[in-house]
Amino acid sequence: MSAAYRILTALGNHGLAVPDDAPDSAPIELHFRRRTGRPLAGDLVRVDDQGAVAEILPRSNTFGRGTAQGRFQPIAANLDTLLIVIAPEPAPSEDLLHRYLAAARMQGVDPVVIINKADLPIPDAPPFSDLAELDLERFLTRAAQPAELGGLPERLTRGIHLLAGQSGVGKSSLANALLPALELHTGHLSRSTGKGRHTTTSAQLHPLPAGGWLVDTPGVWEYGLWAMPVDELARGFPEFDSTGPCRFRNCHHDHEPGCAVREAAEAGRVPASRYRAWLRLLGEQQRLGRL
Ligand SMILES: Nc1nc2c(ncn2[C@@H]2O[C@H](COP(=O)(O)OP(=O)(O)O)[C@@H](O)[C@H]2O)c(=O)[nH]1
Ligand SMILES: [Mg+2]
Ligand SMILES: [Zn+2]
The missing domain is CATH 1.10.40.50 (Probable gtpase engc; domain 3)
Structure with missing residues (x-):
């Protein structure tokens, strides 16, 4: 049996993957056949000798969101943690935190709240004021340089962790601070130098230096639920x-x-x-x- 590969990103009928036990090796391109179905970022797969996915190994979960029409749209597979990033600015909607919490729990993913931009005053208003009555794991971070990540890197050394939150809260800055080898677009960078750079809107896995994976979803989207009983x-x-x-x-x-x-x-x-x-x-x- 060949080694299991981890899908880093899935783009239509192909994607990038690395051997699961060698996350820092150069990614290879894999073809997805109709017969085996479409893998998601985070999937573990077996590969055949033609460089195609032969089998998607059973998932522990599929994390997704609702489309505008209320359909379920998968984003990534086998998540352990949903990192819900909020910040004093842009002012968060109370709904978004609670919707992410519900989505994480119903999909079998552990929610962790990251309050970023800890260098700014934290408003005494929802959703910040809700946190006191919620028994949630949380971290206070400053992602802008010099970064202060308050124990977050040590928390993420195992498993697959997806960064979520509204645009501008500092997800790309956090990813850059957690992944020193990476240069993701931050709001600041993309204004000055972002033009013409390769961008993708699908979820991407990045190996964390001390183990574990960080999933970044570069596309700007609103998080909504799908129609459900x-x-x-x-x-x-x-x-x-x-x-x-x-x-x-x-x-x-x-x-x-x-x-x-x-x-x-x-x-x-x-x-x-x-x-x-x-x-x-x-x-x-x-x-x-x-x-
Ligand atoms: N003051 C402050 N600004 C930050 C912090 N983290 C990120 N920012 C700034 O917030 C803006 C949006 O950051 P970005 O990482 O692009 O957010 P994203 O849209 O969630 O990926 C940028 O101008 C960052 O420099 C922080 O901890 N403190
Ligand atoms: Mg970003
Ligand atoms: Zn009742």
Whole structure:
């Protein structure tokens, strides 16, 4: 059996890969055949003697987002951590953090919050003020030089970690600080020298110097969920699991009588910010036409 290769980036019917046990070796180009299906960045594959993917090894998960039409669009496979980057500026939307948290949990990925631009004052407003009541792993970083990464590199030495967050929060700057050999476009660089450089919008894996992989998604996109049944959405809110049963089995935890989740939120037994996020995401699903 040939060695397993790790897909670094997938572009239509081909992609780049390295042997999983030699992440620093020069990437090879692999052809994707229709028969084997399309690998994603993060996939482990077997390769045949014609330089094509012979088999995609079973995934631990597929991380994706919703398109504008509410369909699921895969981004990367086998993620361990979703690094959710927020910063004092640009001012974050409260929804985005909570939507990422739900997406991570329902897809079996551990969420980690990175508050970047720690050199700026942290606003006492949501979503920053929500963090106190949420039991989340978090890091305070300054990605701009001189970078201060506050223990983040040591956290990422195993597994596959995807950087997410709205444009301008410092994802490329963080990637550059974590990957000294890399020169990614930052907002600053792309304004001055970005013209004509090769860019791609698909997810890319980069080997971290101390082990593990960092996934960068250069494309600028809004993160939305896809249309899903209410029990799938509920998997994004494990905070509600311990509230006891609602009166109705198919309760949407909205205005139903005897809703244990709403009662727990009112009594402060589940974080109020998560319950508010639930109601907003539920409304979003209703607009996507699924509920
Ligand atoms: N003050 C401050 N600015 C930062 C920090 N990290 C990144 N920036 C700046 O924020 C802007 C956007 O950074 P960039 O990495 O391109 O963000 P991205 O869009 O998330 O990839 C750039 O001008 C960076 O120099 C930081 O820790 N502190
Ligand atoms: Mg960027
Ligand atoms: Zn309920």
